[in-house]
Amino acid sequence: MSIADVDRRDDLGAFAAAHGATLAFLQQGDPSLSLELTRLADAGAARIVLVGVSTGPLAPALSWLRRIAAYWWRERAGSRPEILVATRLLEGPDGLADAIADVRPITGDEPGLTAAAWEDVTGHRHQVMVCRGPRCTAKGAVDGIRGMVMAMIEHQLGDEDVLLVHTGCQFPCNQAPVVSVQPDDVWYGEVDGEVAARIVAEHFVGGRPVESHRLARK
Numbered sequence: 001m002s003i004a005d006v007d008r009r010d011d012l013g014a015f016a017a018a019h020g021a022t023l024a025f026l027q028q029g030d031p032s033l034s035l036e037l038t039r040l041a042d043a044g045a046a047r048i049v050l051v052g053v054s055t056g057p058l059a060p061a062l063s064w065l066r067r068i069a070a071y072w073w074r075e076r077a078g079s080r081p082e083i084l085v086a087t088r089l090l091e092g093p094d095g096l097a098d099a100i101a102d103v104r105p106i107t108g109d110e111p112g113l114t115a116a117a118w119e120d121v122t123g124h125r126h127q128v129m130v131c132r133g134p135r136c137t138a139k140g141a142v143d144g145i146r147g148m149v150m151a152m153i154e155h156q157l158g159d160e161d162v163l164l165v166h167t168g169c170q171f172p173c174n175q176a177p178v179v180s181v182q183p184d185d186v187w188y189g190e191v192d193g194e195v196a197a198r199i200v201a202e203h204f205v206g207g208r209p210v211e212s213h214r215l216a217r218k
């Protein structure tokens with residue numbers, strides 16, 4: 001469900017395979033849920049059971065699994081399988097049987113992917129690019145993201161203050177994990193959870209960049 005779960009794809013894939021299931025991602029990972037539903041439907045599946053998995057914090061609400069599946073179902077041309085969605089998220093290896101035993105069908109009446117609140121480009125003071133390229137991911141980018149989000153919650157910063165964006169490689173990989181802050185053009189390296197919390201408190205709230213982890217600009 002969450003971006004952090006993409007980093008656990010090997011473990012999650014092995015878990016799914018051991019239970020005769022396949023893996024799909026709601027965001028960032030490949031295959032996407034929509035692609036996997038199409039593959040299964042094209043292969044003749046008549047009934048698909050979806051179990052949302054979140055192995056860490058910051059996953060979107062379970063309702064998003066239903067909304068995305070319903071969107072695919074409505075848009076699907078040709079024969080459509082029955083889709084059932086577990087009513088609870090799986091947060092570890094236990095409880096799969098219980099989750100599968102408590103499912104609700106997709107009816108097509110679920111909310112769509114748009115809402116009035118998502119019409120306009122939001123105003124925000126800072127756009128923060130968190131590198132999720134291969135080097136930064138391997139060196140713990142997810143810890144920095146978690147620390148940043150938790151600190152933003154603590155300081156009550158919303159999207160109008162900071163728009164957090166996940167990116168591919170931003171190039172100074174030797175300094176991984178890398179975070180860049182615009183429009184200030186401030187770049188940070190070695191951003192773990194603790195440094196991320198300092199960036200929130202000192203830079204976003206206090207207005208002073210964290211010089212100890214600031215990268216020099218050419």
Ligand code: FES
Nearest residue numbers: 131133136171173
């Ligand atoms: S992978 Fe993050 S800067 Fe290259």
